[in-house]
Amino acid sequence: MTDIHTPDVHTPDVHTLHPEPGSRPAAGADAAASPVAITVTGISKWFDSNDGQQLEVLKDINLAVPARSIYAILGASGCGKSTLLNIISGILKPSRGQVCINGVLAKDFTDWRTISYMFQEDRLLPWRTALRNVEFSLEAGSMPRHERSARARDALQLVGLNGFEDAFPYQLSGGMRSRVALARSLVQQPSILLMDEPFSRLDAQTRSLMHQELLRIQQLKHMTIVFVTHDVEESVVLADRVVVLAPRPGRIREIVDINLERPRDSTRPEVTRYIQRLRALI
Amino acid sequence: MPTVLEDKIHVRTPPRQWRFDLVLQRFALVGIIVAVWWLLSLSMPHFILPGPPRVFVALSELSASGDLWLNLGITLGRVGTGFVLATAIGLPLGIVLGSQRKLGEFFEPIIPVMNTVSSAIWATFAIIWFGVSNGTTVFVVFMTAMPLIITNVWQGTRSVNADFIELAHTLRMPDWKVMVKIYLPTILPYFFSGARLAFGFGWRVSLVAETLGSSSGVGYRLRQAADLIQTDHVFAWTITLVVMMAVLEMGVLRPLENYLFRWKKEAENA
Numbered sequence: 334m335t336d337i338h339t340p341d342v343h344t345p346d347v348h349t350l351h352p353e354p355g356s357r358p359a360a361g362a363d364a365a366a367s368p369v370a371i372t373v374t375g376i377s378k379w380f381d382s383n384d385g386q387q388l389e390v391l392k393d394i395n396l397a398v399p400a401r402s403i404y405a406i407l408g409a410s411g412c413g414k415s416t417l418l419n420i421i422s423g424i425l426k427p428s429r430g431q432v433c434i435n436g437v438l439a440k441d442f443t444d445w446r447t448i449s450y451m452f453q454e455d456r457l458l459p460w461r462t463a464l465r466n467v468e469f470s471l472e473a474g475s476m477p478r479h480e481r482s483a484r485a486r487d488a489l490q491l492v493g494l495n496g497f498e499d500a501f502p503y504q505l506s507g508g509m510r511s512r513v514a515l516a517r518s519l520v521q522q523p524s525i526l527l528m529d530e531p532f533s534r535l536d537a538q539t540r541s542l543m544h545q546e547l548l549r550i551q552q553l554k555h556m557t558i559v560f561v562t563h564d565v566e567e568s569v570v571l572a573d574r575v576v577v578l579a580p581r582p583g584r585i586r587e588i589v590d591i592n593l594e595r596p597r598d599s600t601r602p603e604v605t606r607y608i609q610r611l612r613a614l615i
Numbered sequence: 616m617p618t619v620l621e622d623k624i625h626v627r628t629p630p631r632q633w634r635f636d637l638v639l640q641r642f643a644l645v646g647i648i649v650a651v652w653w654l655l656s657l658s659m660p661h662f663i664l665p666g667p668p669r670v671f672v673a674l675s676e677l678s679a680s681g682d683l684w685l686n687l688g689i690t691l692g693r694v695g696t697g698f699v700l701a702t703a704i705g706l707p708l709g710i711v712l713g714s715q716r717k718l719g720e721f722f723e724p725i726i727p728v729m730n731t732v733s734s735a736i737w738a739t740f741a742i743i744w745f746g747v748s749n750g751t752t753v754f755v756v757f758m759t760a761m762p763l764i765i766t767n768v769w770q771g772t773r774s775v776n777a778d779f780i781e782l783a784h785t786l787r788m789p790d791w792k793v794m795v796k797i798y799l800p801t802i803l804p805y806f807f808s809g810a811r812l813a814f815g816f817g818w819r820v821s822l823v824a825e826t827l828g829s830s831s832g833v834g835y836r837l838r839q840a841a842d843l844i845q846t847d848h849v850f851a852w853t854i855t856l857v858v859m860m861a862v863l864e865m866g867v868l869r870p871l872e873n874y875l876f877r878w879k880k881e882a883e884n885a
Contacts, residue, residue, distance in 0.1 A: 422785060424781075424784065424785060445787050446786070446787065450785040452778070452781075452782065454778065456778050456779060456782050458779060458797070458800070459878055459879070460800045460878045460879070461878075469782075469786075469796070470786055472786075472788070472792065472796065473783075473786045473787055473788040473789070473792065501877075501878045502878075503878065
C-alpha cells in the first residue's frame with residue numbers, strides 16, 4: 334500500500350548537464366568581474382525613404398553586454414531590433430554612434446570570424462549535406478579540408494546530430510535543420526553569438542527543445558549571446574537581461590534583469606510574473 | 616541525444632527500380648516498329664524502302680570497313696568542339712549578363728533573335744566564311760548552342776538566393792568564393808539543362824552543316840549515300856545516329872544529372 338502512495342517523489346532534473354542550474358548570476362557580480370564583450374554607444378540609424386524623407390529607425394541606443402552573458406532584445410515587429418543586431422554584427426553601418434567589440438572600435442575590429450550570426454531562417458544550402466553546410470562557416474578562411482570536416486563533425490555532435498552528417502537539408506525536419514544552422518554558427522567557436530529570431534519558425538515544442546540545447550551549449554562554451562525576439566516568453570526563459578525596445582524610432586524603454594534560476598519553467602509563477610511585466614512594456 | 620528522437624527524418628525516396636515489365640514493353644515497341652517496317656518493305660523496291668536484313672548487311676559492311684567509326688568520330692569531334700566553345704563563351708557571358716543588370720537589359724533582345732535564326736542560315740554564312748572545312752560545322756554548332764547556354768545560365772543567375780549571399784557576407788567570405796560556392800552551384804542545374812539542349816540541337820544541325828559544307832562526317836556520308844541511291848546505307852547511318860543519341864542520353868547524361876542534382880530531384884519529389 335505504501336508503495337502506491339509515494340508522496341511527491343523528487344522529479345529527476347532533466348538538465349543534469351547544468352552543473353549548477355541557475356546559480357550563474359545574471360549580469361550581476363559576474364559582469365563586474367568579466368570584461369565587456371559589446372559596447373553600443375549613442376547608436377542612431379536612419380534610412381532615406383522613398384518620398385525623400387528620413388526614416389529614423391533607431392535613436393540613441395546605449396548598451397554594454399558583459400562577456401558570457403545572454404541578452405535579449407525584445408520588441409514588437411518594426412521597432413528596429415533586427416537593425417540593431419545588424420549594426421552590432423557589422424553588416425550595417427550606424428548613422429551615428431559607435432560599436433566596440435571586446436574593447437575595439439568596430440571599424441578597427443578585424444576578427445569578425447569570432448562573431449557568429451544566426452538568421453531567422455536556417456539558410457542551409459540545399460545542395461550541401463549537413464556536414465558540408467556546417468563546414469561552410471569555415472570556408473571563408475584557409476583552413477585545410479580535413480580540419481574543417483573534423484570541426485564540423487564535432488559541431489554536429491554538439492547539437493546532437495551525429496549520424497546525420499550526410500543528410501541533405503530536404504531530408505531533415507524543421508528542428509533538425511535548425512540544429513544544423515546552430516552547428517554552423519558554433520563551428521567557428523565564436524566568442525559572440527548574435528541571433529535574429531532564430532527559432533521563431535519552429536513549433537512550440539521544438540522551440541523549447543532548442544532553448545534547452547542553446548542553454549546547455551552556452552554553459553559549455555561560455556559565449557556571449559545577443560538575440561532578438563518578439564516572444565516575451567522566449568526572452569524570459571533564455572536571457573540574463575532583457576532590453577525592451579519601444580518602436581518608431583526604436584529606443585530603449587527599459588532594461589530588465591531576469592533574476593531566476595535555470596531551468597525556467599514558463600508555467601511557474603515567478604517566471605509568469607516576469608512575462609506579465611514585460612508584456613506590459615511592449 | 617534523446618531530443619533528436621523527437622524530430623523525425625524524412626525517408627529517402629527509393630531510386631527508380633528496374634521494372635521488368637517496362638523493359639518488356641520497350642522491347643515490344645521496338646519489335647512492332649521493325650515488323651511494320653519489314654512488312655512495308657516487302658511491297659516496295661529496295662531503293663525506296665530497304666528491309667531490315669538489307670540495312671543490317673549495309674551496317675555491318677560500314678562497321679567492318681571502319682567507315683562508320685571514322686565518320687562518327689569526325690562528326691562527334693566537330694560537335695564536341697563547337698559545344699565546348701559555346702560553353703566556354705556562353706557560361707561566363709551568361710553569368711555577367713545575369714549579374715550585371717544594366718548590361719543584361721541592354722543585350723536582352725539579342726538572344727531571342729539569335730535563337731530564331733535558322734541553322735541553315737548559319738550554315739550558309741559558314742560556307743562563305745570557312746568554305747568546305749571543319750570550321751563550317753563547328754561554327755554552326757557553336758552559333759546554335761551558345762544562345763541556348765547563355766539563356767539558361769542567365770536565368771540561373773537570376774535565381775541566386777540573396778539570403779545565401781548575405782550569409783556569406785556575415786562570414787566575410789571573399790567575392791570569388793561567393794561566386795564558386797553559391798553562384799556556381801545555383802547555376803549548375805540551369806547550365807546543365809541548357810547544355811543538354813544545346814548538345815542535342817548541335818548534333819542535329821551538324822548534320823545539316825555537313826551535308827552543305829563538308830567532305831567527311833556522317834552528314835556528308837548521308838547525302839553521298841542518298842545521291843548514289845544507296846537507300847540501305849542512308850538507313851544504316853540513321854539507325855547509328857539514333858542509337859548513339861539514345862546511348863548518350865540514357866547512359867551518360869541522365870545518370871550524370873541524377874547524381875549531380877540528387878539534392879534537387881529528391882527535394883522536388885519529397
